[in-house]
Amino acid sequence: MGKSGRGDGRRGTLGNTLSGAAVALGCVLFLGAFLWGALLYQPYSVPTDSMNPTVKAGDRVLAERIDGKDVRRGDVVVFQDDLWGTVPMVKRVIGVGGDKIACCGDGGRVTVNGDPLDEPYLKDKGPDSQTSFPQTTVPDGKLFLLGDNRIDSLDSRVHLEEGDSGAVPRTAVQARVDAVAWPSADLGMLAPPTGFEQLPGGTSQPGPLRLLVTAVVAGAVLILGGAAYGPLTRRRTADTGRR
Incomplete structure (x- = not known):
């Protein structure tokens, strides 16, 4: 009986140690990823x-803070x-x-440097x-922006009609949208942009949001x-004692 009690005690001490370590590691992961x-x-x-169906009016999105110089074609950006x-x-x-943008090419598609x-x-x-x-040439340091809902978007096309390039400075970009x-x-990551892979610079990789959510x-x-280990252990010990 004494040996059994000592064994239970050792197991209980080890269990408490592991339980405390799990809580500590969990706090590091949870708080670290959250911050x-x-x-x-x-x-x-x-x-x-204007960006329907990718994002819709009233959606709350999570956007990664980035420098405008890191923006690539296909990115969905927040700007002002x-x-x-x-x-x-x-x-x-x-x-x-430097890009030459026009509409429309084959199949009624927008062309970038002549490619639909x-x-x-x-x-x-x-x-x-x-x-x-x-056709318009995007000035250096600027971006040509369109909405995915082309029939209901006030974008670079409107500003072309006003006599300028229709582009906005890269410095106007505040963030790149990663998820809804x-x-x-509509919860989830935005689909990777396609159609731009063949152009110089390729497309952006998503930020670390998925990793952060996993860590949280x-x-x-x-x-x-x-935290649940202690109460469960005490209950199991009490049940064993009654038996």
């Missing part, structure tokens, strides 16, 4: 339906330019400095909502599991 995410990401509310309005807007980068873009993210999965515009956080029906979930599981 890192708060530094890297910022939530935004999408103001219009006084010539476009007084609130942050969300559009997709179609062209960068394949844009499966467009509303209704096709280019039928495109409106023609003459709300509503739950793993940390929560470790914290709850470690």
Whole structure:
């Protein structure tokens, strides 16, 4: 009986040690990932339906804070330019400095440097909502932006009509959208942009949001599991004593 008691005690001490370690590791993962995410990401509310179906009016998105010089074609960016309005807007980068942009090429598609873009993210999965515009060269240090809902988007095409290049400075970019956080029906990472891979510079890789979410979930599981160990052990010990 005495040996059994000492064995139970040793197992209990080891269990408590492991439980404490699990809670400590869980706190590091949970808090570390949460704080890192708060530094890297910022939530935004999408103001219009111009990016439907990628993101819709009223969606809450998580966007990674980046420098405008790191933006590539295909990125969905949050930007603010006084010539476009007084609130942050969300559009997709179609062209960068030096690109020649026009519409429409083969199949009614936007062309970049003469090559028609394949844009499966467009509303209704096709280019039928495109409106023609003459070829324009994107100035260095600027971005040509279009909405995915081409029939309902005030974007670089509108500013072309006003007599400028239609582009915004890279410095106007605040963040790159990685995921939809709300509503739950649209929850998830944005699909990687396609159609730009053949162009110089390729496309951007998603930020570390998926890794951060995994770390937060793993940390929560470790914290709850470690915290539950003590009560479960005491209950099991009490049951054994009654028997």
